[in-house]
Amino acid sequence: MSTESLGDGSRSLGVLAATAMGAYLLVIAGATTALTDATAACSTWPACNGGYPFTGAAVTIAWTHRLLAALVGVGVLASAVVGWRTGSTRIRTALGIPAVLYPVQIGIGAVVATTGAPPMVSALHLLIGTAIFGGLLLGLAWSLERRFPTRERDEPLTKSPPTEATPESATPRPTGGLRATLGAYYSLMKPRLMWLLCLVAAAAMTLAAGPNLPVVTIVATLLGGVLAIGASGTFNHVLERDVDQRMKRTADRPLATEIVPVSHALAFGALLGLASLGTFYVFVNALAALLGLTAIVFYSVIYTLVLKPNTVQNTVIGGAAGALPALIGWAAATGEIGLPALVLAGVIFCWTPAHFYNLALAYKDDYARGGFPMMPVVRGERLTRKHIVYYLGATLIAASLLAAVDTLGWLFAATSVVFGAIFLREVMALHREQTREAAMRSFHASNAYLGALLFAIIVDALVL
Numbered sequence: 001m002s003t004e005s006l007g008d009g010s011r012s013l014g015v016l017a018a019t020a021m022g023a024y025l026l027v028i029a030g031a032t033t034a035l036t037d038a039t040a041a042c043s044t045w046p047a048c049n050g051g052y053p054f055t056g057a058a059v060t061i062a063w064t065h066r067l068l069a070a071l072v073g074v075g076v077l078a079s080a081v082v083g084w085r086t087g088s089t090r091i092r093t094a095l096g097i098p099a100v101l102y103p104v105q106i107g108i109g110a111v112v113a114t115t116g117a118p119p120m121v122s123a124l125h126l127l128i129g130t131a132i133f134g135g136l137l138l139g140l141a142w143s144l145e146r147r148f149p150t151r152e153r154d155e156p157l158t159k160s161p162p163t164e165a166t167p168e169s170a171t172p173r174p175t176g177g178l179r180a181t182l183g184a185y186y187s188l189m190k191p192r193l194m195w196l197l198c199l200v201a202a203a204a205m206t207l208a209a210g211p212n213l214p215v216v217t218i219v220a221t222l223l224g225g226v227l228a229i230g231a232s233g234t235f236n237h238v239l240e241r242d243v244d245q246r247m248k249r250t251a252d253r254p255l256a257t258e259i260v261p262v263s264h265a266l267a268f269g270a271l272l273g274l275a276s277l278g279t280f281y282v283f284v285n286a287l288a289a290l291l292g293l294t295a296i297v298f299y300s301v302i303y304t305l306v307l308k309p310n311t312v313q314n315t316v317i318g319g320a321a322g323a324l325p326a327l328i329g330w331a332a333a334t335g336e337i338g339l340p341a342l343v344l345a346g347v348i349f350c351w352t353p354a355h356f357y358n359l360a361l362a363y364k365d366d367y368a369r370g371g372f373p374m375m376p377v378v379r380g381e382r383l384t385r386k387h388i389v390y391y392l393g394a395t396l397i398a399a400s401l402l403a404a405v406d407t408l409g410w411l412f413a414a415t416s417v418v419f420g421a422i423f424l425r426e427v428m429a430l431h432r433e434q435t436r437e438a439a440m441r442s443f444h445a446s447n448a449y450l451g452a453l454l455f456a457i458i459v460d461a462l463v464l
């Protein structure tokens with residue numbers, strides 16, 4: 001992580017970030033089967049089976065874990081010193097706790113290595129590792145907040161009265177034509193969301209069934225999902241057509257410009273919804289159809305009508321709808337809902353605010369103009385940036401839990417660490433730069449993190 005360009009105090013932030021990600025690497029590696037196997041191959045401590053040479057992959061993994069643990073230990077000490085120097089009680093506490101827990105963790109690590117890892121001791125090792133990571137991340141979030149206060153006005157805005165807006169692109173009202181009409185119906189389905197939501201369902205199916213799933217189930221689940229997103233996206237356009245006219249980002253949408261009549265859009269949405277549920281019911285199973293219906297109703301009605309205009313927690317609660325494809329994928333493969341599916345849904349749930357709050361920052365004025373109580377609008381930019389760090393941390397912890405409840409391996413762990421570090425780097429840049437461009441980079445890093453993680457799940461479960 002580049003610390004040179006961060007300016008005064010940036011080296012300290014770099015130390016905190018690198019130590020937090022190092023601690024995370026230890027946690028997620030500890031949760032994977034690769035390290036469990038390695039522990040069995042290396043039953044003496046602190047050196048593995050008398051020291052050199054590194055005989056075989058398992059012993060190499062065990063050695064790497066121990067050497068990395070020593071390195072992170074130095075980082076934890078350095079972080080405690082950094083925290084102490086700030087003079088802030090909460091930063092001192094957040095960064096002091098990892099320093100106190102670290103020797104305990106080393107002792108438990110020795111027990112895990114030498115006694116064949118009884119489940120309770122291994123679980124405690126992971127739990128304390130997570131607490132160390134959590135302390136470091138909180139210390140980082142609070143240090144970032146202190147180091148980079150919001151440059152512009154940051155008083156909470158009240159729900160501002162909507163005002164007229166000119167479309168950002170000043171799009172002339174389309175005059176029709178088959179191409180334009182088809183394009184309008186296509187955009188009603190919110191196609192840009194589809195790849196990632198489909199990847200969620202695909203990852204869940206793969207986790208549940210590995211390569212042993214009939215092609216028809218895979219195709220029907222993804223098709224049913226695409227149609228469900230299309231239906232709920234269309235209903236969302238219908239319900240928000242007035243407010244879309246007032247927001248620059250959305251003023252050129254097909255219902256805001258009236259290129260598509262409301263009645264046609266409603267019929268299109270209903271058709272997509274029926275096609276989705278029919279596909280799920282006929283080619284997959286009744287549970288998948290029920291979950292698909294829940295997702296459509298949640299996004300179109302509960303999120304759009306109830307949550308989005310009325311509560312600052314709209315994104316957090318709304319994340320439950322985005323997490324449903326994880327349950328749909330698992331249900332498609334097994335006919336039930338399993339623990340790994342719930343944990344994967346938890347990953348998506350935690351990730352959603354870390355994903356959307358970047359856009360909420362980038363389009364804060366637009367959301368205020370539309371009268372939506374988005375986090376930066378009602379609670380300010382500083383708090384929103386800090387919450388992005390919190391939810392990023394929660395996402396990483398949820399991903400390590402997924403490694404613990406399922407048999408995921410090194411590719412999954414490495415992807416979460418590498419793309420998590422890239423995401424964290426962009427979130428730190430957002431704190432520093434506080435521009436729309438930085439918020440958009442952080443938004444794209446959020447999508448890259450989840451996309452890569454889901455892809456790694458699929459490859460891990462199918463190939464490795």
Ligand code: HEM
Binds near residue numbers: 192195348
């Ligand atoms: C409350 C939940 C969520 C909110 C409020 C939200 C909000 C948004 C918004 C406003 C956009 C821009 C859309 C556009 O310009 O058309 C967007 C883009 C996107 N969202 Fe979300 N989102 C949420 C959850 C999710 C979930 C659960 C996923 C997938 C797992 C997801 C994946 C995407 C993708 C792939 C894009 C497009 C990115 C691009 O165009 O580069 N979102 N989101």
Ligand SMILES: CC(C)=CCC/C(C)=C/CC/C(C)=C/COP(=O)(O)OP(=O)(O)O
Binds near residue numbers: 292
């Ligand atoms: C299977 C299925 C139906 C899944 C649905 C999953 C789901 C709810 C995804 C979340 C997508 C979402 C809320 C996007 C845009 O927000 P917005 O509508 O607030 O964005 P806008 O400001 O662009 O209108």
